[in-house]
Amino acid sequence: MLRFCVHYGIHFLVPIAIGLYFYKENRLWAVLLLLAGIMIDLDHLVASPIFDSARCSIGFHPLHTYWAIILYIGLLFFRxxxxxxxxxxxxIVADTADCLLM
Structure with a gap:
């Protein structure tokens, strides 16, 4: 239960909190964009089985590879x-926390 709460708490509560606190002018737009980060889980559709609770996403799925993570970090440097x-x-932090709690 802890793993579930931490994983989905980071996926949903952290983006909402960041959007509301740091993007005061465009709160709704910021929250929606931050929540849209979950869309990279679409790469789970190419895995077999699609969902495996004992599998760590980091390094396994195409959009969760280390090269992709480097790209995501690079995006932070441009306004x-x-x-x-x-x-x-x-x-990625949410999925890493999930992996660490396995």
Missing amino acids: KTRIVGLALCIH
Whole structure:
């Protein structure tokens, strides 16, 4: 239960909190963009089985590879892509926490 709460808490509560606190001018837009980071889980559709509770996503799925993570971190350095990079990095942190709690 702890693993579930930590994983999905980071996926949903952290983006909402960051969007509300740091993006006061465009709160709704920021929260929606930050929550959209969960879209990289679409790469689970190419795995067999699609969901395996004993599998760590990091390093396994195409959008969860170390090369992709480096790209997501790189997005943080450019103003136009910063919020997208932040959304993707939050997602990776959530999945890393999930892996560590296995």
